[in-house]
Each structure stands twice: as structure tokens, then as C-alpha cells.
Amino acid sequence: MSDYIKEKNKITITNLEHFNIEHILECGQVFLFEKCENYYEVVSGNEYARIFTYPEKVEILCTNEDYFENYFDLKTDYSKIKQNLSTHLLLKQAIEYGYGMRILKQGKLETIIGFIISANNNINRIKNSMKKLREQFGTKTVSKLGEYYAFPTLDQLSVVSTEQFVSLGTGYRAPHLVKAIEQLKQFDLEQLSVLETANLKNKLIKLQGIGSKVADCILLFSYYRTDVVPVDTWVEKVYNKYFSQNNQIKNREIIREEFFNIFTKLSGYAQQYLFYYERQFGKFNKNDKIG
């Protein structure tokens, strides 16, 4: 377990080795956050947190300390995960770069909506759309930390029209969102977590706008299936650059299987370190193959 102290509306993390809020939030797994002058702001469901980083500690001031203990997955010990993955040279580098990254346990609904919007999109635009969605349709909430807009509930989302989704900048995904929200009324997202991963993925894929890759993101980032490997353009680049022997593989299902064969139960973590690393340094060293 990580070293942390939980108090009313506050979590203090004393070991910064496995908790770096910039790497956690900026690594591409979450869209409902914002960098402010001296802290990061996070919304999940109707909960809210501000994360302050000091030289010797991190303080999470929040509406609900139990919620964010789970959200940041503080009970999981990352030293063994990092140690295990670091036997691979490329992973060792990626982990050194993204130190303190953690896979989050995000709210199901916000993760589904966020990753439907993510299709063929970029992270800044996704974040903007999600922020507008929150501010226009979420409940304005007053807390001791200040005012914030919660992420809309399913009921609140179900009144959003296609045109309104377009105005949030979601483009051609707008009708998919409206349809998926309608379909979600027949889903019990919490109850689905009892399903085995393959069955759960089959359920998610039935929703409009969710294909294999988006389903994998939902599995990894909100259902905590940390063996799942979402393969997007960046992970595809990583595979063809460092793992493929000679031929370039375009079939993402094959790439997914190959990564799983290498990293097995830790594939989700490995994928996330590599994604973050490649987005940062991908422009360099096209011929820098490893293993």
C-alpha cells in the first residue's frame, strides 16, 4: 500500500514516489480535470478534489475522502508493478519518465461519455467538450473548497439534444452520444462489474459509438481491468517502432494480443506508461528499436 493519511475531506500522501498528480492526470486516461495555478482540480461524478503538491507531501482536499481513496486506487502498491515491468528496457525508461503515474478508478458514466467523444479526436478537444458538458448540464454544487459543476447524471444527459452535443464540439459523434445515452437507461453500470472481462466488453460494445478500443479504455480506466490493452494510434506506433520485428502491423487486435503475450496481467499498466512516453518523445529516434 501507499503511504497516506486519511482524514475528513483530506488525504495526505507522504511517499511521492508512487503519486505524481501531473503524470496521473496528464497521461491521457482522464478528461475531467484542470491545471490551476498551484493545484490540479478533478471532478468525478458529483465529487470534487483539489490536489496540492509540496516538496515533501501531496494533499488531496476533497468532498469525500473515501471516494478519492478509491478513485486514486491508493491501496495498490506500485513498487512491485514497476519492479516487474522494469525488467523490460523500454518499460524501464517509460516508467522513469512517467514515475508516479497510477491507473484511476473513474466513474463509469463519465468514462463512457469521455471515450465515445475520444474517437478520432485529440485530448484537448475531448477535455473542452467534457468541461462544457459539465458546466452546461451538470449540477452546480457549493462545497467548502468552492463552487464546481458535477458531471451530469444519466437523467441530466438524456435531455441533451444532438444539436447541443454538436455545440460542445463533439462533431459527428453527437448522434452516437444521444443514442448511447438512450441505450444506457437499460444498463446497470455498477452491476455489470460482476461480469468477466470478455462478457463485459461484449455488453459495452453494444452501445452506439463504442468499438473495441473505446471499450478497452472503459474496462481499464473505470472497471479496473488492468490486464486490458487499448490500442490507439500511439500504441500502434509504439508497437511498430519497438516491438515489431520488421513488418508493420496495422491490425490492432493483433497488436493487442502481442502486448498481452508480453506483459500479461500488467498489460494495462505497461500500455499506459508506453502511451504517455511515446506521446512525449515519439518524434525522436525513429530507428531506436528495443528488444
Place this chain on the structure above:
DNA sequence: AACCAGGCTCTCC
């Protein structure tokens, strides 16, 4: 000005 972004749906074979 083409090309890209955490891809998906729909059509056609």
C-alpha cells in the same frame, strides 16, 4: 494545404 487526433459506423463484397 494536407495530415493528424486515445476510431466508429455503415456499406459493399
Place this chain on the structure above:
DNA sequence: GGAGAGCATGGT
């Protein structure tokens, strides 16, 4: 059931 075009939008 597998490949390919088309898809909104803003940044580079």
C-alpha cells in the same frame, strides 16, 4: 465477416 470510405473539428 473483413476491408474501405466517410465522418466534424481544430491544431500544426
